[in-house]
Amino acid sequence: MTPRGLALSAAAIVAIASGNCAPALRTPPSSVSEISRSASPATVDEAPRSAAIDRARAAWERRPDVEAVREAERAYLEAAEANPDSAEPIVGAVRAKAWLVEREPDRDKRETLATSMVQTAQLCALRAPGDPSCDYWLGIALGVQAREKPATAPAGVNEMTAALGRAFLADPSLDQAGPSRVLALVYLRAPGWPLGPGDPEAALAQARKAVEAFPEFPPNLLALGEALEGNGRRDEAREAYEKARAAAEREAAGGSPDAPDWARAAERALAR
Secondary structure (H helix, E strand, C coil): CCHHHHCCCHHHHHHHHHHHCCCCCCCCCCHHHHHHHCCCCCCCCCCCHHHHHHHHHHHCCCCCHHHHHHHHHHHHHHHHHHCCCCCCCHHHHHHHHHHCCCCCCCCCHHHHHHHHHHHHHHHHHHHHHCCCHHHHHHHHHHHHHHCCCCHHHHHHHHHHHHHHHHHHHHHCCHHHHHHHHHHHHHHHHCEEEECCCEEEHHHHHHHHHHHHHHCCCCCHHHHHHHHHHHHHHHHHHHHHHHHHHHHHHHHHHHHCHHHHHHHHHHHHHHCC
């Protein structure tokens, strides 16, 4: 996920400041089938359920084809229904929803996807308690929901940092230091005390942890650049963005389907 994925909207920040809040977490659907009914419409022929996880993985690898990611979302949910003891398919569904919401132009559909992300991540935690990937994606889902549904931001930011903190304690290497990377973005973009957990210095510390663990991963370098920029260290920020662009170019040469997004994010940051 690029840094944009957890950007709080101006409306969300106003909601935090004004205390205009709605619950960030509600009782999730009791089954995967309830979530599946709100998933993206299927666009390919259905395969046997036993092959759903393979179909989901294959479809996910075809991004940035939007229709393929919609199929991945549905196939992951199908696999989750068939394999209730495995966290992988339900995490895959949340990840696919996160990718889709970043590319959905319709506001109402983005709100629906954001809510579905949170519900799916909650169901993940119920089915695989203690699995750090469930907490990690719950944190991301709450951030996306706070952006798309600002009334959930006051409660959502605290729930988000708690979920990411649990994920960090359980597995700091998850998603190539994802808990530290995402916490850095939260601390950068949330309001500061007493309204929220915003703290540019804490953001920089978390971003440095991510880069120390996985120094060649472009999103870690992008987060470090933003954290340095947020602390007024513009020359160091530019260096981090240049490293992120170079790393994204190497990833693109290796065939990473996400590398073009990372390269564009670096270019936008360098142009500021």
